[in-house]
Amino acid sequence: MIRRATTEDIDLIWHIADAAFGSSPWPKSVFEHDLASPRTAYFIGDGGFVGVTTILDEAEIVSVAVHPDYQKQGVAQNIFKHIFNMKQVTRFLLEVSAQNGGAQALYRKLGFTEYYRREKYYRNGDDAIMMEKKID
Numbered sequence: 066m067i068r069r070a071t072t073e074d075i076d077l078i079w080h081i082a083d084a085a086f087g088s089s090p091w092p093k094s095v096f097e098h099d100l101a102s103p104r105t106a107y108f109i110g111d112g113g114f115v116g117v118t119t120i121l122d123e124a125e126i127v128s129v130a131v132h133p134d135y136q137k138q139g140v141a142q143n144i145f146k147h148i149f150n151m152k153q154v155t156r157f158l159l160e161v162s163a164q165n166g167g168a169q170a171l172y173r174k175l176g177f178t179e180y181y182r183r184e185k186y187y188r189n190g191d192d193a194i195m196m197e198k199k200i201d
């Protein structure tokens with residue numbers, strides 16, 4: 066089951082992000098801010114979450130994480146399919162590290178394509194790949 070997170074899910078989201086990335090790339094305050102924002106929604110399902118900020122007909126995927134115990138079981142894919150049904154959204158956007166082959170494979174499988182590459186975008190010097198998916 067996939068559900069929209071509330072402010073009470075902050076610890077769950079933090080725990081998943083911490084485990085998925087080894088250490089959460091975002092401070093807890095970012096999740097607190099996002100969960101209180103009317104523009105941003107986090108969707109939770111079976112040990113994973115996807116955060117999405119919507120402005121008019123565009124939605125930006127702001128975070129994606131699945132706890133290692135639940136990875137490679139279709140969790141991220143299922144949450145994305147739920148999100149693709151969001152009304153009024155015609156374009157989804159995200160950025161992913163050029164080094165993150167697993168996440169890129171997920172996004173390509175879901176129909177995202179690369180539209181731009183930001184060189185040395187991340188603090189460690191890695192490039193960012195900007196991806197989009199348009200919905201008719």
Ligand SMILES: CC(C)(COP(=O)(O)OP(=O)(O)OC[C@H]1O[C@@H](n2cnc3c(N)ncnc32)[C@H](O)[C@@H]1OP(=O)(O)O)[C@@H](O)C(=O)NCCC(=O)NCCS
Pocket residue numbers: 085086113129130131132135136137138139140141142143160161162165166167168170171172174
């Ligand atoms: C990337 C991540 C979110 C994928 O979540 P997941 O629930 O394991 O992904 P799914 O099981 O839904 O995978 C669906 C498809 O994505 C691709 N995929 C997912 N993880 C992959 C990996 N590690 N290597 C290669 N392909 C992968 C596959 O094509 C897979 O389809 P298949 O099972 O038919 O082969 C998860 O590995 C994760 O949290 N990683 C650490 C955090 C991270 O990198 N977040 C994204 C930052 S942009």
